[in-house]
Amino acid sequence: MRWAWRPWRPWRPWRAWRAALLLCAVVGCSVPGASALAPAQASDAGSVMQLLHAERSLYRQVLIYQQGGTRCLCFTRLCTIGRQSCMDVAQPDRLVFDYTRMMLGALLLGPPPQDILIIGLGGGTLPRALTHLLPQAQLDLVEIDPAVVQVASDYFAFRSDEHLHVHVEDGRTYVRHALRAGRQYDLIMLDAYDHQYIPEHMLTAEFLQEVHGLLRSGAVLAANTFSSSRLYDNESVTYRRVFGEFFNLRSANRVILTRLGGLPALDSVRANAARWAGEFRLLGFDPADLVGLYSRRVDWNTQARVLTDQYSPANLLNAR
């Protein structure tokens, strides 16, 4: 319904936006939504936020902004609700967002993965980092919106090759097809949720059970999800139901990390962090800094209702 009834507004962004942005810079107001996370922001605060690209895709607005040396993919004007993905133009490998670092924390849970599935492309930050860290790994990448794949390659130096296959498809149907084909992964990353709209069929116990079926024993799941709202409780009990105990990493975002066959001890996480330290340096951080975030604490309402295909009002819960 959401897409079907929305009137298609003709939109000629260039001139109006340039003027508005210039005015914004002159008055000295800060960029809305830029408060969260990015360390790169401080050095760029004085420069003008420039709109590089705008289009209305099948699913949403796709906007590319650049401010100083940071280029971001956004799904709302002026990135008011949150940026999807950002890249340091001079050092594309450096990770700008906390959550991408936390997602890569999945690598600290076990041996280096060979077969990797990522659902949700954004600016292609995660596949870029993983290709850098694991040049021999095979990556399958699923993105529902062809426009996002296009801008990722036009503006974020994203390339598919023999190690990286892009599937333009709904994440849930991809998982079903992969299950039937008997595919197996060592690492699956779920990065398909944004603040504006959550694909509700990809947050249910049945979906997670299907994802579970794609994981080899000892394989790792990383999910970038929600840190606030009532949904936090429902989501927590749903992951718990399917995967048992998980590491709950919280900053502005929330990342769930879990492993089939039980979580490793923190000592082994620390040892893995030390092993990865060299490779992670180019990404701009030390994985040892993450270890403090690996929490097993149950800080949610365990009586919350599990999300299922029959009951998944994720967007309504997220709005509360």
Place this chain on the structure above:
Amino acid sequence: MHRTWLYLEALWSGFFVMGLELLGGRLLAPYFGSSIYVWGAIITVFMLALSVGYLLGGRWSRHAPTLRRLSLLLVAAAATAVPTMLFGDVLLDTLAEHVSDPRVGSLSAALLLFLVPTVISGMVSPYAVRLLVADRAGAGAAAGLLYFVSTFGSAAGTLLTSFFLVLYFDVNQILWAMTGISCLVGAIGAALAAAPEDAQS
């Protein structure tokens, strides 16, 4: 009383159709995703079914129309929605297994699950217009009021389902409740039709 109930049946039928459509999207998503194709398929099937329903309802209204028969339409629409709750999962699973294209898959799924109940629901409005219209001068006003009532019901069904009902109930619980209400409204309508009182219809 007959007239009031007739409007109520149209109102509920509108509610039922949109509730079914929204929940239909929910039912298909696990199997075909929630890409724009899936919603496109569902909306296409509902629009197509309603258009056919209008045609058939109008035709059928020429043959001895009664409130009893109108009420029967509500019950029939509900009854044909029951297999969705009972066998929907199996059917969707089988379809998803054999059809890999989400467009073909969701279109055939929506046709199989929702075509019949929606065609029957679509028959309600023109049939009810026939029962309401006493003379040519009042025909437009009667039809207008009926469209108002039934489309208002659709709006209510859309809003209540998507904003509230899914927050508290399982999809199938809502569907069972809706079919139950359809049967109840239909049964009361049939009972009223059997009672001799009203002179108006």
